[in-house]
Amino acid sequence: MKSRFLLSAYIVLCLLPIGYILGYIYWHFSEEFFKYTLRYLGLCGIYFLAFVMIASFFIDRFFSQRFVKLLGVFTLFYTMAHIGIYLISEINPSDFFSEIFKRAYLFYGFLSFVLISILAISSLFYKKLFKYLSSLGYICGILGSIHMMLASKIPSLLSYGFFAIFLFLLCHRLLKRKI
Numbered sequence: 001m002k003s004r005f006l007l008s009a010y011i012v013l014c015l016l017p018i019g020y021i022l023g024y025i026y027w028h029f030s031e032e033f034f035k036y037t038l039r040y041l042g043l044c045g046i047y048f049l050a051f052v053m054i055a056s057f058f059i060d061r062f063f064s065q066r067f068v069k070l071l072g073v074f075t076l077f078y079t080m081a082h083i084g085i086y087l088i089s090e091i092n093p094s095d096f097f098s099e100i101f102k103r104a105y106l107f108y109g110f111l112s113f114v115l116i117s118i119l120a121i122s123s124l125f126y127k128k129l130f131k132y133l134s135s136l137g138y139i140c141g142i143l144g145s146i147h148m149m150l151a152s153k154i155p156s157l158l159s160y161g162f163f164a165i166f167l168f169l170l171c172h173r174l175l176k177r178k179i
Helices: 002-028 033-058 065-089 093-102 104-125 127-133 136-151 157-177
Strands: none
Touching: 002 033, 033 065, 033 136, 033 157, 065 104, 093 104, 104 127, 104 136, 136 157
16 A cells, blocks of 8 residues: 555656646746757756666665656656657658757757666566666766757756766776776
8 A cells, every 4th residue: 555655656746747837838838948948958957867877876774666667767758748749840750860960069968868668678678688778877877968968059067967977876886897
């Protein structure tokens, strides 16, 4: 009973950003809506990825494996929503792949999305393979923060902060393995 209640609470908390976007649509819909939503969903994706990577250090101490897996699924959900809004609002979907190779920030973001998708699929269906691929999450975070830096004309302190967090987590993992 307690486990189901916690799982339901986790799902509701992970869906709060969608509620925020729906509220924004209701109160402030304008032509800037897509730009705002695109940025917001991208931030949700990188926040969830950071939560996953930080929580993975504390599995069995503070967080359960189910909770970390749920955060990973929501990371994929928000990154897919981010790419979907980009396809709807910014470019013609038929030009998607040509645009990726023209702009560096799109390439880094798409590469991060592909790696997140591989991690999510292997986490849900191929657990033995996920054990070997799980360190790719740090690379996803670094690529996502580079995407965030390059996407804005003036990189924010937040994008540098995410880059530092993911780089620190990667270095910590490598030193822990003594590679």
